[in-house]
Amino acid sequence: MKFKTILTLVAIALTLGAISIWVGQLSYSWLPPQASVESQLIDNLFSFLVTLGTFILLGVAGTVTYSVLFHRAGRYDLSDGPHIEGNVTLEVVWTAIPFLLVLWIAVYSYQTYIEMSIRGPMEMAHMPMASSIAPALAEPIDESVQPMTNIEVEAKQWAWVFRYPEKNITSTELHLPVDRRAHLVMRSPDVIHGFYIPAFRVKQDIIPQQNIDFEFTPIRTGKYRLRDSQYSGTYFAAMQADVVVESMADYEQWLAEARQKSPSPAFNQAASEYAAREQKSAKAGWATIVPASPPIVNYHP
Amino acid sequence: MTQIAPKKLPIEADSHEELLSWRRYFSFSTDHKVIGIQYIVTAFFFYLVAGIFAMIMRGELITPEPDLVDRTVYNALFTMHGTIMLFGWMFPVLAGFANYLVPIMIGARDMAFPRLNAVAFWMVPVFGIMFILSFLVPGGPAQAGWWSYPPVSVQNPTGQWLNGEFIWLLAVTISGVSSIMGAVNIVTTILRMRCPGMSWFKMPVFVWTVLAAQIIQLFGLPALTAGAVMLLCDLSFGTTFFDPSQGGNPVLFQHFFWFYSHPAVYVMILPVFGIFSEVFPVYARKPLFGYKVVAVSSLIITGLSAVVWVHHMFASGTPGWMRMLFMFSTMLISVPTGIKVFAWVGTIWGGKIRLDTPMLFALGGLINFVFSGITGIMLSSVPIDIHVNNTYFVVGHFHYVIYGAIVFGLYGGIYHWFPKMTGKMYYEGLGKLHFWLTFIGTTLNFLPMHPLGLMGMPRRVASYDPEFAFWNVLASIGAFLLGMSTVPFLINMVSSWIAGKKAGDNPWRAIGLEWLLSSPPDVENFEELPIVIAEPYGYGKSEPLTENMG
Amino acid sequence: MTSIDRALDQEQLEQSKQATAQENEHDEAGNSMFGFVIFLLSESVIFLSFFAGFIVYKTTTSDWLPPGVEGLEVREPAINTVILVSSSFVIYIAERYLHDKNLWGFRFFWLLTMAMGSYFLYGQAVEWQSLKFGFSSGVFGGTFYLLTGFHGLHVFTGILLQGIMLIRSFLSDNYENGQFGVEATSLFWHFVDVIWIILFVLIYVWQ
Numbered sequence A: 001m002k003f004k005t006i007l008t009l010v011a012i013a014l015t016l017g018a019i020s021i022w023v024g025q026l027s028y029s030w031l032p033p034q035a036s037v038e039s040q041l042i043d044n045l046f047s048f049l050v051t052l053g054t055f056i057l058l059g060v061a062g063t064v065t066y067s068v069l070f071h072r073a074g075r076y077d078l079s080d081g082p083h084i085e086g087n088v089t090l091e092v093v094w095t096a097i098p099f100l101l102v103l104w105i106a107v108y109s110y111q112t113y114i115e116m117s118i119r120g121p122m123e124m125a126h127m128p129m130a131s132s133i134a135p136a137l138a139e140p141i142d143e144s145v146q147p148m149t150n151i152e153v154e155a156k157q158w159a160w161v162f163r164y165p166e167k168n169i170t171s172t173e174l175h176l177p178v179d180r181r182a183h184l185v186m187r188s189p190d191v192i193h194g195f196y197i198p199a200f201r202v203k204q205d206i207i208p209q210q211n212i213d214f215e216f217t218p219i220r221t222g223k224y225r226l227r228d229s230q231y232s233g234t235y236f237a238a239m240q241a242d243v244v245v246e247s248m249a250d251y252e253q254w255l256a257e258a259r260q261k262s263p264s265p266a267f268n269q270a271a272s273e274y275a276a277r278e279q280k281s282a283k284a285g286w287a288t289i290v291p292a293s294p295p296i297v298n299y300h301p
Numbered sequence B: 001m002t003q004i005a006p007k008k009l010p011i012e013a014d015s016h017e018e019l020l021s022w023r024r025y026f027s028f029s030t031d032h033k034v035i036g037i038q039y040i041v042t043a044f045f046f047y048l049v050a051g052i053f054a055m056i057m058r059g060e061l062i063t064p065e066p067d068l069v070d071r072t073v074y075n076a077l078f079t080m081h082g083t084i085m086l087f088g089w090m091f092p093v094l095a096g097f098a099n100y101l102v103p104i105m106i107g108a109r110d111m112a113f114p115r116l117n118a119v120a121f122w123m124v125p126v127f128g129i130m131f132i133l134s135f136l137v138p139g140g141p142a143q144a145g146w147w148s149y150p151p152v153s154v155q156n157p158t159g160q161w162l163n164g165e166f167i168w169l170l171a172v173t174i175s176g177v178s179s180i181m182g183a184v185n186i187v188t189t190i191l192r193m194r195c196p197g198m199s200w201f202k203m204p205v206f207v208w209t210v211l212a213a214q215i216i217q218l219f220g221l222p223a224l225t226a227g228a229v230m231l232l233c234d235l236s237f238g239t240t241f242f243d244p245s246q247g248g249n250p251v252l253f254q255h256f257f258w259f260y261s262h263p264a265v266y267v268m269i270l271p272v273f274g275i276f277s278e279v280f281p282v283y284a285r286k287p288l289f290g291y292k293v294v295a296v297s298s299l300i301i302t303g304l305s306a307v308v309w310v311h312h313m314f315a316s317g318t319p320g321w322m323r324m325l326f327m328f329s330t331m332l333i334s335v336p337t338g339i340k341v342f343a344w345v346g347t348i349w350g351g352k353i354r355l356d357t358p359m360l361f362a363l364g365g366l367i368n369f370v371f372s373g374i375t376g377i378m379l380s381s382v383p384i385d386i387h388v389n390n391t392y393f394v395v396g397h398f399h400y401v402i403y404g405a406i407v408f409g410l411y412g413g414i415y416h417w418f419p420k421m422t423g424k425m426y427y428e429g430l431g432k433l434h435f436w437l438t439f440i441g442t443t444l445n446f447l448p449m450h451p452l453g454l455m456g457m458p459r460r461v462a463s464y465d466p467e468f469a470f471w472n473v474l475a476s477i478g479a480f481l482l483g484m485s486t487v488p489f490l491i492n493m494v495s496s497w498i499a500g501k502k503a504g505d506n507p508w509r510a511i512g513l514e515w516l517l518s519s520p521p522d523v524e525n526f527e528e529l530p531i532v533i534a535e536p537y538g539y540g541k542s543e544p545l546t547e548n549m550g
Numbered sequence C: 001m002t003s004i005d006r007a008l009d010q011e012q013l014e015q016s017k018q019a020t021a022q023e024n025e026h027d028e029a030g031n032s033m034f035g036f037v038i039f040l041l042s043e044s045v046i047f048l049s050f051f052a053g054f055i056v057y058k059t060t061t062s063d064w065l066p067p068g069v070e071g072l073e074v075r076e077p078a079i080n081t082v083i084l085v086s087s088s089f090v091i092y093i094a095e096r097y098l099h100d101k102n103l104w105g106f107r108f109f110w111l112l113t114m115a116m117g118s119y120f121l122y123g124q125a126v127e128w129q130s131l132k133f134g135f136s137s138g139v140f141g142g143t144f145y146l147l148t149g150f151h152g153l154h155v156f157t158g159i160l161l162q163g164i165m166l167i168r169s170f171l172s173d174n175y176e177n178g179q180f181g182v183e184a185t186s187l188f189w190h191f192v193d194v195i196w197i198i199l200f201v202l203i204y205v206w207q
């Protein structure tokens, strides 16, 4: 009897485990393409948590469903269930196991985090003035070890402007060479914006008047979407840009081409929507901060 | 369900005539039971208002283009939706439950400060109406999200001193004052007004959870108030606390805000844990499994909740060590929470289960809660949060908790205590219909938000890329279904309150002081104070709960 | 549940039966005092938040003082501090007198407390007048006026409460059922005092 119970439990656990692992594998397909080194690390962690989570959810939901199906009171059965107040062993077990699981999740997350070694504003975060006094690229970047693409990002209500300081080029489309670590210095003159490229799984708020350093490594060529992730007012939703990851050769060529072009105003969704709205005689909606005029850049798509 | 209620003699109508008069509910009453119902009904009104905002939002989001409302209107809608849902619906409705049930459950005749109680309640319609009226000021209502992060929140495009954000800050502060008054009252009541024999470990878990939740209000709300005062100064009196161009620090506001608003989520969920703990034993006819541990874990959650707030700021430029520290503290919350979840499962296991409407809602709420808790753990893992922060994944997470667990729990609680509060029985069929509509609507509405977030759709957008359309259409359909689901509920409540069958004192054959009273209870609750001699949840043991009552 | 638990429970039951029944049921003043203490604890978090904000600003802002401001004069505020802190002892004496049913003694020292509190407010007003910066002079000006102003508001409230208690002392039979109002006012006054000490150290001493 006892042995049989254990056997059944093991069988159930194995089945649940198998389903969980399957769902965990499935979870990769819920995410955008893995276009950066970071995205692979994060997806593995996510898949692990999905596996674990599925197991826990199915475990709890399964037990509840079983009870509801098989421990129903008959229609005229007014008796009570057994008077069981608790079970110390069980309670210790179900305190200890989640605790251990949590440790496991935390350690795994920590390792992933370290591997990503995203360079956010980190230590600078609480010294706004200190960091904004420092010139944009004060600290020498160890380019000898690892070549980097240096780009300055300006986020404002409601436009993205990218500047390539070495070539003195500006653009409203972010071009990046594949397989090279990108180093961004991000600034905002007005409110908090968020730099977010889902395909790269990276995100960083841009606190105004600070230089925010940020790094990641794209590994897959293609065109992706950059979105503002920190709500920034009326035209927040329209504050998007394209990110083009291309081979080194294509990138160099793009730089050369862009350099030829003289700066001209780019299309800006917020500015054009605002202009259209102002033209209408019957105004819908309420007063808004006026969008910055369309950025004047060398390159715009 | 009425068929299982043991036949009771009809209560003499005359002694209750005065109690049933509806006029009491529109007066400045100091009876905690009247105030409790006033809270619940008022809160429900604001719930419908904020729900209608959500319907318009989902209408906008059914197509990728911003075509239904202007962007400013959309921004105002989600701001006021979030704000009114939390400050106008969640806190008041929970205060209502606490008001109605706590004094009865601990054997007191009223709250410690009845007049303070009434004043706290009457502030609710005041700030609630302020929120709604702010739609009429020239620049429209606040449009900075319910977090009201500066600098966006202080940009004030109209330049008028009377603007939506100003009213918003004022109303939130009034709400805070009301909540503090309520918290002082409830904590004092629980700690000082217990009847003879009502020792700590004889208190029902609901009382424990309310205590745990109200302690959070006491230490958390003042921080939000401080932040709100500083923001108001920035907005209206020319200071630069949060203005980075003048040496201010906008991230500091985020700390103030989340230092309260994270613990606030436990203010909302804890009493619902209490409702679960009351409902499961009754409809499974078994004692609450591991009662003492469940009770104490509430206070552990209170403690932990004070040290996790930075998990809302992982992408805000938080230093690495802080990210790791708060990641770990956040994850720890799953331990005391898990204890509760497993205890409920243990309670149900092997019981004599009856699927009446309260039980259905509690079971649905439990499953939804575990799901949302797991997505919560994912969010607390910094690398994952870096991807899904400020996306619909977060929106999915918290609507699963707030709607799937909390609102479910509240519905369950309303059905469970409706016979006690009104003396009438609700219509079981309508109740079941309500449950299934709500359950399907919730799943359809909030489940699709998770894939959306994983794909990278930011929250707070009136327009989005066409690739997100499919899941958004599903979510909108679910939302409309959810809106519909309130209709059978309202019909049920109103019609059964007016013309429902008499419920009797204890239709559920439940154990608890409240069930020893008449339905609805007399003004003084207890003729003679009860002397409690047994632990709560004595199912399967047939022992009396008190020395001196029926 | 083990039998030991049960025995313990039984014991607890006996105790709490007696304790809760007699003490709390009609002890309204006790409840009020308890509630008031809880309220003060909660209120202190507002000040703690402001202090935390002050410390963050002070340690991270590069141009802390507004242009043209050298620092704060400490002498006058120090005198002010001494007066406010001593008033805490004076109000205690007043309470003692009330306890001994000496109403005139109570009124005298109570009034003295009020006078000291008012002097404090006056001193602060004079200081504010003489300052070269305003509420909107950067985060320094903002936090300075916010902290001192919010505290001043509490002092003012304290004096108002004291005034009410003083008037009440002339009503007959007023202190028959305990002196909750007086005790609460006095506690509030001590609270306001302690806050000021922290505030003084933060703003004036730590420059």
Ligand code: HEA
Pocket: A056, A060, A097, A098, A099, A101, A102, B264, B265, B266, B268, B269, B311, B312, B330, B331, B333, B334, B335, B337, B338, B339, B341, B369, B370, B372, B373, B374, B375, B376, B377, B379, B380, B381, B385, B388, B389, B390, B394, B397, B398, B401, B402
């Ligand atoms: C109202 C109730 C409520 C509750 C109860 C919770 C519970 C939790 N929440 Fe949630 N949360 C919100 C409401 C709530 N949340 C809201 C409103 C927001 C967004 C606000 C906004 O941005 O507007 C939010 C946002 C939010 C974030 C920020 C995301 C972001 O903005 O980037 C995070 C990150 O850590 C988080 C985590 C958690 C965790 C870890 C829990 C835990 O408490 C969950 C614990 C429960 C379980 C884990 C399940 C049961 C346990 C077991 C079965 C044991 C075994 C389990 C394991 C070992 C994993 N929540």
Ligand code: HEA
Pocket: B047, B048, B050, B051, B052, B054, B055, B057, B058, B078, B079, B081, B082, B083, B085, B086, B089, B090, B144, B145, B146, B147, B395, B399, B402, B403, B407, B445, B459, B460, B461, B462, B479, B482, B483, B484, B486, B487, B490
């Ligand atoms: C208690 C909290 C609570 C509750 C219950 C809900 C309920 C709902 N919320 Fe929630 N929501 C929040 C709290 C809550 N929300 C918060 C805090 C935010 C964040 C805001 C921010 O970003 O600042 C948010 C944001 C939010 C968004 C994201 C907006 C954005 O980021 O752009 C969306 C989008 O779908 C949404 C949808 C819904 C829906 C469809 C419901 C549904 O459950 C609502 C169901 C509707 C009803 C129950 C009423 C329907 C009534 C009728 C249809 C009329 C019938 C009338 C009569 C019969 C008289 N909410």
Ligand code: CUA
Pocket: A155, A156, A157, A158, A192, A193, A194, A228, A229, A230, A231, A232, A233, A236, A239
């Ligand atoms: Cu632009 Cu946020």
Ligand SMILES: [Cu+2]
Pocket: B261, B262, B263, B265, B309, B311, B312
């Ligand atoms: Cu949180």
